[in-house]
Amino acid sequence: MTSGDVRVVGLGGSLAATSASLAALDAALDGAREAGAAVSRFSVRELDLPHYRPDLAAPAQVEALCDAVEAAHGMIWSSPLYHGTVSGSFKNAVDWLQVLAQRGVPYLADKVVGLVATSGGVQGLQAINTMEFIVRSLRGWAVPLVIAVPSASQAFDAEANIVDRSVAGQLVGLGAEVARAARQLAAQGTCDYSDEDPAPGR
Numbered sequence: 525m526t527s528g529d530v531r532v533v534g535l536g537g538s539l540a541a542t543s544a545s546l547a548a549l550d551a552a553l554d555g556a557r558e559a560g561a562a563v564s565r566f567s568v569r570e571l572d573l574p575h576y577r578p579d580l581a582a583p584a585q586v587e588a589l590c591d592a593v594e595a596a597h598g599m600i601w602s603s604p605l606y607h608g609t610v611s612g613s614f615k616n617a618v619d620w621l622q623v624l625a626q627r628g629v630p631y632l633a634d635k636v637v638g639l640v641a642t643s644g645g646v647q648g649l650q651a652i653n654t655m656e657f658i659v660r661s662l663r664g665w666a667v668p669l670v671i672a673v674p675s676a677s678q679a680f681d682a683e684a685n686i687v688d689r690s691v692a693g694q695l696v697g698l699g700a701e702v703a704r705a706a707r708q709l710a711a712q713g714t715c716d717y718s719d720e721d722p723a724p725g726r
């Protein structure tokens with residue numbers, strides 16, 4: 525594949541008007557874009573989704589999200605750490621990806637997903653770990669590099685601009701890795717995270 529052929533969809537942020545996790549997502553998407561990906565971004569706040577219900581027809585914004593995800597080669601997820609895990613609104617947005625099951629698309633099969641969390645303290649990996657379980661259940665490939673931003677009030681200013689240049693660089697690096705892995709998986713049908721090279725003779 526050539527540059528620009530790989531598509532990466534970002535999903536995240538909180539319901540807060542000024543969201544550190546959304547800013548983190550944007551930084552990671554910048555990295556994917558700089559690495560040649562075409563990117564699109566879905567903010568949990570802007571999606572403004574009802575609770576997932578099996579008997580509720582998917583709202584238009586869910587259809588748009590699922591269209592984008594279906595056409596994508598990779599995703600980047602970013603959630604705040606809420607009470608030791610992902611936020612309810614982020615999980616609800618992911619629950620709506622259930623729509624992909626009815627389209628004959630096996631969820632996130634053959635897509636790579638980069639994971640980001642922001643937290644007030646230092647336990648952001650708990651949200652990352654939860655997200656990794658979700659990615660696996662959706663048959664996706666979680667990129668091994670993950671970014672859990674601790675002490676968000678220091679890493680971001682009151683307008684959610686990233687003030688910690690090191691954090692910004694890490695997020696850009698994650699976006700670039702998602703683009704690289706997505707491109708490799710799309711072009712070769714495998715990626716560095718697969719076990720396509722068993723021992724000789726097997």
Ligand SMILES: Cc1cc2nc3c(=O)[nH]c(=O)nc-3n(C[C@H](O)[C@H](O)[C@H](O)COP(=O)(O)O)c2cc1C
Nearest residue numbers: 538543544545604605606607608642643644645676
């Ligand atoms: C309801 C709620 C629960 C939170 N729970 C935790 C937590 O368990 N651990 C932690 O370190 N920070 C916690 N925080 C802080 C957020 O993770 C942190 O401020 C995050 O960067 C917010 O992201 P946002 O600006 O995108 O909303 C919590 C914040 C809220 C509002």
